[in-house]
Amino acid sequence: MSKIIEVEHLHQPGGWLSPGYLELGEGGVILSVSGTRPDRGVDERLSGFGVPGLSNLHSHAFQRALAGRTEFITGALTEDNLWTWRKAMYRLVDRLTPEDYEAVAALVYLEMLQFGMTGVCEFHYVHHRKGGAPHDNPAEMSDRLIAAADRTGLGLTLLPVLYAHGGIGKPVEETQRRFVHSVDDYLRLIETLRSRRADNPHLQVGVALHSLRAVAPDEVKAALAGIEAIDREARLHIHVSETTHEVREVEAGLGARPIQWLLDNVGLDPRWCLVHATHMDASEIAGAAASGAVAGICPLTEATMGDGFFALPEYHDAGGAWGIGTDSHYCTSTAEELRILEVGKRLHLNRRNVIARPHPEGAAVHSGRLLFDTALEGGEQASGQGGGALVAGRRADLVILDPDSHVLLGHGPQTVLDAWILGGTQNPVRDVMVAGQWVIRDRHHPEERAIRDGWKQAAARLFA
Numbered sequence: 001m002s003k004i005i006e007v008e009h010l011h012q013p014g015g016w017l018s019p020g021y022l023e024l025g026e027g028g029v030i031l032s033v034s035g036t037r038p039d040r041g042v043d044e045r046l047s048g049f050g051v052p053g054l055s056n057l058h059s060h061a062f063q064r065a066l067a068g069r070t071e072f073i074t075g076a077l078t079e080d081n082l083w084t085w086r087k088a089m090y091r092l093v094d095r096l097t098p099e100d101y102e103a104v105a106a107l108v109y110l111e112m113l114q115f116g117m118t119g120v121c122e123f124h125y126v127h128h129r130k131g132g133a134p135h136d137n138p139a140e141m142s143d144r145l146i147a148a149a150d151r152t153g154l155g156l157t158l159l160p161v162l163y164a165h166g167g168i169g170k171p172v173e174e175t176q177r178r179f180v181h182s183v184d185d186y187l188r189l190i191e192t193l194r195s196r197r198a199d200n201p202h203l204q205v206g207v208a209l210h211s212l213r214a215v216a217p218d219e220v221k222a223a224l225a226g227i228e229a230i231d232r233e234a235r236l237h238i239h240v241s242e243t244t245h246e247v248r249e250v251e252a253g254l255g256a257r258p259i260q261w262l263l264d265n266v267g268l269d270p271r272w273c274l275v276h277a278t279h280m281d282a283s284e285i286a287g288a289a290a291s292g293a294v295a296g297i298c299p300l301t302e303a304t305m306g307d308g309f310f311a312l313p314e315y316h317d318a319g320g321a322w323g324i325g326t327d328s329h330y331c332t333s334t335a336e337e338l339r340i341l342e343v344g345k346r347l348h349l350n351r352r353n354v355i356a357r358p359h360p361e362g363a364a365v366h367s368g369r370l371l372f373d374t375a376l377e378g379g380e381q382a383s384g385q386g387g388g389a390l391v392a393g394r395r396a397d398l399v400i401l402d403p404d405s406h407v408l409l410g411h412g413p414q415t416v417l418d419a420w421i422l423g424g425t426q427n428p429v430r431d432v433m434v435a436g437q438w439v440i441r442d443r444h445h446p447e448e449r450a451i452r453d454g455w456k457q458a459a460a461r462l463f464a
């Protein structure tokens, strides 16, 4: 039996229905959407603004534990960037147990839901025990992430990471042994995780190559050939061009800038998510945008690391798809990530509304709406979870924004997304549905207290 939900204002591609009626079927799929009240009446009526849930396209859940713990310098420090931060991250990796991994992931997944995200792409590289021996269950750490997603109700695209080297032509460091697989063992892990989908219909399993620093060209090609044989639709994620240091290393080692190397040697297409893609030259911007790959921008993490500015207007104008990830989770808010992306670029370029372009008929073009809609499409493309729009056939991922929250007071559909994303800091997310199931009601999750307690215990162990 289907269920009908009336929403006061319902986000639609290109506009709004006020009110809108969503018919939800078995399996959490949207059967129909209408602006006309159905004859049979409605099962539930919601005030406020109903928008699609966003898929967060890049996460390392465990790194949430480091937020706020690396914001100082010591007297001996001569440089401070991603590479120095990484040493602190590796010290955390050395202590991380499977229990910690699950506890931290549950907290960060809960936070994502509370800020209006309904799916995540988890770029997961801490696979083994300290020293590199596999767990008795080689998929132990992956299963912990699946458990955290199940517990919170967040949609998961699990991306086990292939990692083989400590840099181009360099052996791995001691801490990195927890990350390493041969290509064959890696493909076996992918097969094992795909088997988990039998009792977990919303789990997606994709592929992640850590970077061109950590995976050699022959391994890149072997892994892609192996995946092609298993799943031709699998999403393919890679860290690329985050820092100028990485660009120089790849250029010296492989003879081309990282994105150019991918374009020339493996080919990019819409299955690919280029995580960061911060430092692209004009030819890489044109090539990556034309390939249909999604750029996976992680605005607050990149800002916190001092990585540099993504070429937002250039890439957007070239027709490039992009979405946002919260990466190290200095922020888990849809609105704040999109805001720093837009306003950071305004600071950089000394102008306002950096991606909005004039409408041919002179209509207003709203930056909040444009940022949100582009990130929705990019997130869905990178995650393959089946949501991203409130239209028939998509997964019913619905986020209700509270019209009584301070940031939205007095706003109507025309400006509500500008108000949420660019107009204030209070979080207006009130209710969140994933695959037809309410997971957040009136800002709270039923497991919230237990998840917070689990996190506090993990933090006490990790930072004793």
Ligand SMILES: [Zn+2]
Residues within 6 Å of the ligand: 058, 060, 123, 239, 275, 327
């Ligand atoms: Zn990352």
